[in-house]
Amino acid sequence: xxxxxxxxxxxxxxxxxxxxxxxxxxxxxxxxxxxxxxxxxxxxxxxxxxxxxxxxxxxxxxxxxxxxxxxxxxxxxxxxxxxxxxxxxxxxxxxxxxxxxxxxxxxxxxxxxxxxxxxxxxx
Numbered sequence: 001x002x003x004x005x006x007x008x009x010x011x012x013x014x015x016x017x018x019x020x021x022x023x024x025x026x027x028x029x030x031x032x033x034x035x036x037x038x039x040x041x042x043x044x045x046x047x048x049x050x051x052x053x054x055x056x057x058x059x060x061x062x063x064x065x066x067x068x069x070x071x072x073x074x075x076x077x078x079x080x081x082x083x084x085x086x087x088x089x090x091x092x093x094x095x096x097x098x099x100x101x102x103x104x105x106x107x108x109x110x111x112x113x114x115x116x117x118x119x120x121x122x123x
Contacts, residue, residue: 002026002112006097009117012087020082020117022097035103036080037110038071040093040119047096052103053080060103087121094118 008020022036037052051061051071059071070083080097095117098110 004097004099004112004114006095006114006117009095009119011120011122014088014121014123016087016121017083017085018087018119020084020095020097020119022080022082022114024078024099034099034101036073036097036099037103037105038069038080038082038095038097039107040091040095041116042090042093045093047107049105049107050095051082052105054103058103060105062105084119087119089121089123091119092121 003025005023005025006020008018012018033055035052035054038050039047040050041047049062050065051059051069053059053071053073057073061069068085073080084091096114098113100110102109
């Protein structure tokens with residue numbers, strides 16, 4: 001059974017940085033021949049696209065994520081990373097990773113989801 005497990009979340013002060021990880025277990029060959037996306041859901045808000053990366057390393061970012069978020073992947077480690085810098089209180093959310101055939105913002109295109117990791121930014 002394939003699983004995606006997020007880690008790296010926590011509590012951080014505004015202006016700080018975090019690196020989130022999304023690790024695949026199980027039939028990782030299948031999982032990592034697919035694109036991986038990061039999404040986040042803030043309290044009281046809908047889940048939104050943050051960034052995605054294809055197998056070949058092509059990245060795509062939401063407009064709100066450009067400049068402070070960097071997505072990368074290490075296929076040898078079956079892991080995708082999301083580096084976030086200059087954190088603000090507006091970044092407080094549960095962050096999810098998901099895999100799908102296409103690295104697009106449409107959440108319905110992703111078939112496997114992790115359980116999420118909480119990021120809390122205090123000002």
